[in-house]
Amino acid sequence: MRVPAILLFAALLPATAHAAQLVTVDQVQQILAASHGESDVKLAEEISSLEAAERIDTATLDRWQSAAPGSHTRDALLLLADSSAFLPPPPSRIVDQPPPDAAGLHQIIARTVDELGKILHNLPNFMAVRVTTQFEDSPWRQEIDNAQTSDAHQNVRSLDAANLVVGKPYFLPLYAGDRKRMQVTYRDGHEIQVNLSKDDVAAGLRSRGEFGPILAVVIGDAFRQKLYWESWEQGPAGPIATLRYIVPAGASHYVVEYPSDTGVERFLPPYHGELAIDPATGAILRFTLIAEMPKPYQTTQAALVVEYGPIVLGDRIYICPLRSVNLTREPLAGESEATAPTLRTFLNDVSFTNYHLFRADARILDPTHADDGQPPPQPH
Numbered sequence: 001m002r003v004p005a006i007l008l009f010a011a012l013l014p015a016t017a018h019a020a021q022l023v024t025v026d027q028v029q030q031i032l033a034a035s036h037g038e039s040d041v042k043l044a045e046e047i048s049s050l051e052a053a054e055r056i057d058t059a060t061l062d063r064w065q066s067a068a069p070g071s072h073t074r075d076a077l078l079l080l081a082d083s084s085a086f087l088p089p090p091p092s093r094i095v096d097q098p099p100p101d102a103a104g105l106h107q108i109i110a111r112t113v114d115e116l117g118k119i120l121h122n123l124p125n126f127m128a129v130r131v132t133t134q135f136e137d138s139p140w141r142q143e144i145d146n147a148q149t150s151d152a153h154q155n156v157r158s159l160d161a162a163n164l165v166v167g168k169p170y171f172l173p174l175y176a177g178d179r180k181r182m183q184v185t186y187r188d189g190h191e192i193q194v195n196l197s198k199d200d201v202a203a204g205l206r207s208r209g210e211f212g213p214i215l216a217v218v219i220g221d222a223f224r225q226k227l228y229w230e231s232w233e234q235g236p237a238g239p240i241a242t243l244r245y246i247v248p249a250g251a252s253h254y255v256v257e258y259p260s261d262t263g264v265e266r267f268l269p270p271y272h273g274e275l276a277i278d279p280a281t282g283a284i285l286r287f288t289l290i291a292e293m294p295k296p297y298q299t300t301q302a303a304l305v306v307e308y309g310p311i312v313l314g315d316r317i318y319i320c321p322l323r324s325v326n327l328t329r330e331p332l333a334g335e336s337e338a339t340a341p342t343l344r345t346f347l348n349d350v351s352f353t354n355y356h357l358f359r360a361d362a363r364i365l366d367p368t369h370a371d372d373g374q375p376p377p378q379p380h
Contacts, residue, residue: 020051025060025090028052028080032064040070047076052084057093058307058323059236075176079135082349083174085305085325086288095232095239100279108241109223111282116219119319120212123186125358126313128320130182130193135174135347174347186211187358210306210321210352217254218287221247222275230274241279246272256291256302269293283319284308299343301329311355324350 023031028050035043061081065074100108185192191211209217222245230242247254249270256267269291276286291302304326311320329343 021049022053023050024053025056028056028064032067038069040068040072043069044072044076047073047080050080052080052087054084054090055087056081056084057089075133078133078349079174079176079347082135082325082347086290086303086327089233093234095234097232097239099229099232100241105227105229108277108279108282109227111279112219112277112284113223113282115282115284115319116212116215120189120216123189123212123318123320124313124316125185125187127186127354127356127358128184128352129354130184131351131353132180132182133349134177134180135349136177137174137345174345184211184352185358210324214306215284215287218273218289219275219284221245221251221253221271225251227275233276235276235278235285237278239279240285241277243275243277244272245275246270254289254291256293258293258297258300267294267297285319299329299331301327301343303327313355314357320355321352323352326350 028047031046031050032043035046038046058081061077064077068074068077099105182193189212191209191213209215222243225245225247228244228246230244232239233242234240247270252268252270254268254271256269257264258267271289271291273288273290274286275284277283278285286305286307288305289303293300293302304324306324307322308319309322310317311322312318326348328346330346332342332344
């Protein structure tokens, strides 16, 4: 089985600056409830000035976006939620019950291994559309700060809670850039991606293998190491078991690819993260992965979270990826690792939609680029 990889690369785009106000999920809800009648642009500016203090789940994000007055507010809410992806959930989502005993935890792990085998060997051939929304920031230069530019604000993002070190404190915060569409075909256990957009593939951190291989690597590495109980977290159908894991150097099978002056360098870095598991079925519903890059790239940071959920394919239900958040922080070009370089952030939000069973005569048309005015044909 081919080990999945993360590709890290950069692009330069302009941005604007905002101050950050730390808020809970309930406080965001109150702000949105009080914003009735506000314009899309004004509400988006208000949301962009917020920083989440706790994780915003996908169901909450979907509810907020469905009531948003326009695309600017939807993008601002998406960034707010993505920037909270590595934070703990609100206290109200923590279930107050004792952790499982050793036998109960062993049973959850056994079910997870069995469920992973089903994902790797029983997924049918299917197609989906992968939509990537790219966010990035730009650090302020010291001369801009010295000029006392009115827009210069200290911006400490909530992703710092993922144990990712922030560089120098003056930043133009993350803002929405391009949106890319890829057709993903999963056939005979292999994942094939075809670009549906006219532009190049999104810059920043990219992941692949969400349909099984990446889970096999993370679960395989994590279950060979010591697992740490975190908590019971309330899920849609009941409590979810949340575990922490640490994969040390020498035990990692997770590949990171990083471009260098001589080509692409490949590493097997140590990493750590969390696993959210349905204790009744063993299904992985969410995992996070934070890589620890080796020298001379030790200040570069790479992190990933993937969420899974039920998808109907044919007459059966399968657990498939629904959404992921990919984070990269890397030094500005020309800055030395030895001088505490300023880090630039790239954050990609990825959603998987339009799942269809694969047939030889089926295809997916990107409705934003279809040229015949006709709806896509239905697979049969």
